[in-house]
Amino acid sequence: MNTKISGLRWWIIGLIALATIINYIDRWTLAVMWPAISKDLKLDKDDYALILNTFMVAYAVGQLVSGRLFDAVGTRMGYVLSIIVWSLSSFMHSFARGALSFSILRSILGVGQAGNWPGAVKSNAEWFPVRERAAAQGIFNAGASLGAIVAPPLIGYLFFAFGWKSTFMIVGVFGFLWLIPWLIINKKHPSRHPWLTDKERQYIVSGQNSRDSKDEPGLGLIQILKHRESWAVLLGRFFTEPVWFFFMGWLPIYLFEVYKFDVKQIGMFAWMPYVGAAAGSLAGGWFSGWLMGKGKSVSYARKAAISVGGLLMFTGLAAVVSFADTPARLVPVLATVLFGFQFSISNIQTIPSDLFSGRSVGTLAGAGGMIGLSSVIMINFLVPVITEISYTPVFILIGLFVPLGALSVHLCAPKIKHLQESE
Secondary structure (H helix, E strand, C coil), X not given: CCCCECCHHHHXXXXXXXXXXXXXXXXXXXXXXXXXXXXXXXXXXXXXXXXXXXXXXXXXXXXHHHHHHHHHHCHHHHHHHHHHHHHHHHHHHHHCCCHHHHHXXXXXXXXXXXXXXXXXXXXXXXXXXXXXXXXXXXXXXXXXXXXXXXXXXXXXXXXXXXXXXXXXXXXXXXXXXXXXXXXXXXXXXXXXXXXXXXXXXXXXXXXXXXXXXXXXXXXXXXXXXXXXXXXXXXXXXXXXXXXXXXXXXXXXXXXXXXXXXXXXXXXXXXXXXXXXXXXXXXXXXXXXXXXXXXXXXXXXXXXXXXXHHHHHHHHHHHHHHHXXXXXXXXXXXXXXXXXXXXXXXXXXXXXXXXXXCHHHHHHHHHHHHHHHHHHHHHHHHHHHHHCXXXXXXXXXXXXXXXXXXXXXHHHHCCCCCCCCCCC
């Protein structure tokens, strides 16, 4: 029987979004349970910063390595390898007994989880026409936001029901279960997938750049970086990523230290701002696609979305410092910040597929992720020192980064367009 599935590309991005939800559940588990783990194992905030940065360094290097890996083995097997590594590491967290063992396991987790991002960009370049790519990236990024929404209450429930050790085991199993539908549905590249209808295949190919459907050798990283436009991705992410990862890594600790929240209260509260992030993921992709549908160029649409998202981020971070002095005020302000971040980042992350094709896309996406995370790592080292006095300087610093990120895209890529890889 020759099975055909209408809208198969949406099933693929749906599975990747689900993988991203699992990714964030695994990632949040340590932060949400940290008040209890730190008390049990006699660890402090400096230990947390070390563990967090060990993860971030491995995650940053993993972005670059994973980009090349996905370009070499393809998105199907790339995801299999990434999820096996991160799920096994998540499961093994239950056996950690101190800062060193947590750091080792977090580094393995970081290497595995890093593949999710260049893998999604590469998959979207294969499965979606140019006009829909930011929307697909938005769905993928909505998975990150939904993961951040689901994780705190889920982890809080599992912690009180089973304890922190068993909670790590339970969430570690989720990724292995995800592999079953992934291997069944994502059988082959869209050019050869037996379940893809001829109509959808033609729709995808007709809306792509001429080389997207060709399995050509990719450019090396040095060759890619010779193009000025590639630096729009690297610098755009360098200045923008700290907004997201500061709250991902430090929001539970911020609530614990500033508002004296326990694990239960963190679980009940920390997910709320990410509702705004989920909405921003979908809105940013829709907005740039809508502009293209109105006849605007890819370059105009991407930059407009990045600029709007940057303005929302900057305004929200200014309000964190000047207005959000209670948890009730903090929620809508952080929701605005994270809405703006996802509105913008969905379009920044799509630029590699706007500039290149095939096996070059994952390489640039991975390099962008690594450079973006380098600034996150630097800020993470500063946080324990700065916050001995106040969190305000951190909010000001990442707020000043935001316009630099948008400006980098405008200056490095005067026109975002597909580049001839033979140049």
